[in-house]
Amino acid sequence: MLMFLITGVSAFLSAQAQRDGLIEERKMRGMAVLRSWAALSRERIVTGDQTVELSMYDFMDDVMKNEAGVVEIFVQDENGKILMANDPKRAGAPSPDTLFPRLLYAPKSGVFASLKKGDPRFEFYAPIFTEKKKFGVARMVLSSQGIEEGIRESLLRLLFITAIVVGVGMLLVVMLVVKITGPVKLLTKGVEEFGKRFNPALPKTADFQIQFKAANELGDVRDAFNEMTRTLMASLDDRIRLKREATTDGMTGLLNKRQFQEDFPELLRVARETPMPLAMMMLDMDKFKVLNDTVGHKAGDKALQDVAECILKKIRDKDRAYRVGGDEFVILLVGVGVDIARQQSVRIAEMYDHIKLPENMTGISFGIIEYNGIELPEEFYQRADAEMFRVKREKKVQR
Secondary structure (H helix, E strand, O other): OOOOOOOHHHHHHHHHHHHHHHHHHHHHHHHHHHHHHHHHHHHHHOOOOHHHHHHHHHHHHHHHHOOEEEEEEEEEOOEEEEEEEHHHHHHHHHHHHHOOHHHOOOOOOEEEEEEEEEEEEEEEEEEEEEOOOOOEEEEEEEEEEHHHHHHHHHHHHHHHHHHHHHHHHHHHHHHHHHHHHHHHHHHHHHHHHHHHOOOOOOHHHHOOOOOOOOOOOOHHHHHHHHHHHHHHHHHHHHHHHHHHHHHEEOOOOOOOOOHHHHHHHHHHHHHHHHOOOEEEEEEEEHHHHHHHOOOOHHHHHHHHHHHHHHHHHOOOOEEEEEEEOOOEEEEEEOOOOOOHHHHHHHHHHHHHHHOOOOOOOOEEEEEEEOOOOOHHHHHHHHHHHHHHHHHHHHHHHHH
């Protein structure tokens, strides 16, 4: 009952708004028609051109046939005499209304409302004058009775339809509650489950779909959620791939120089502020240029990949290995000293000698040092580089 009352009030307010809108539209249209009528009337009265009368009659006929609500249209001279009207009987007769003097001296066109025997009307007027003289008034009367009757009929129809809709709506609500409750619970449970398992660092955890049958808006919500999880997983995959490409050397799969420059100062800071040791191995390949020049660059690429494979298999998970140049590598060993680092270098060199191709004459020179806790990053790096070159020189002397 309350719903019907609310709907009835809404319908009434809507009808009032519709009425006001239609009346405004009629008034705007009436003023547009009046302007055309006033232009013709002015040309006839001011210029005295009688050939205009034919156009005026045609205009009046067109207005009376096609413009809704027009009751009469006429033009008066300066004395109030009707020069031309849609009713030929009125032509030549004086107008009986008392408004004419006011309209003749009005500064511009206008409209005012009136009520004639229960018929709401709008009377449009346009004074015809020059700077020196008043010539007359062009007028048009428009009834809004049709609008009022149409609005009342529309309101009654709307209330009748509303009563039917309310009854049917209450029945549908009961049916919809039963139909919607199940899918809503599945949606809620699915969202909660996704929230528990999702981890932004693991794209696969976004691979989650809610499944239930529904062809209504809930089905749209389900599809939107499932599309969101697919898009989210693809986005996370792309982000991880882009990060990997930005931090990894494409040739060897080791971390690249950019990542080394980011990690190196931080690892030294941790080693400086804690008692944890930090060792560095700087690797440089012996005779690498000879291999490229004699066997070819494919053999050189294969040698780099073999070195990287040996490094990755012999270091621990918490150690970090980088390719920082053409045939130069750096390994940072967290939590170990120089002795253990030397043992690992032996394992890497032995494995490399075992897996490299027969035509590969290269070897590996290691510069192995331990952080003293006070060096700046560039000082520590230069000391490792110097140690690596010392080892290379000793190898050349021994040959």
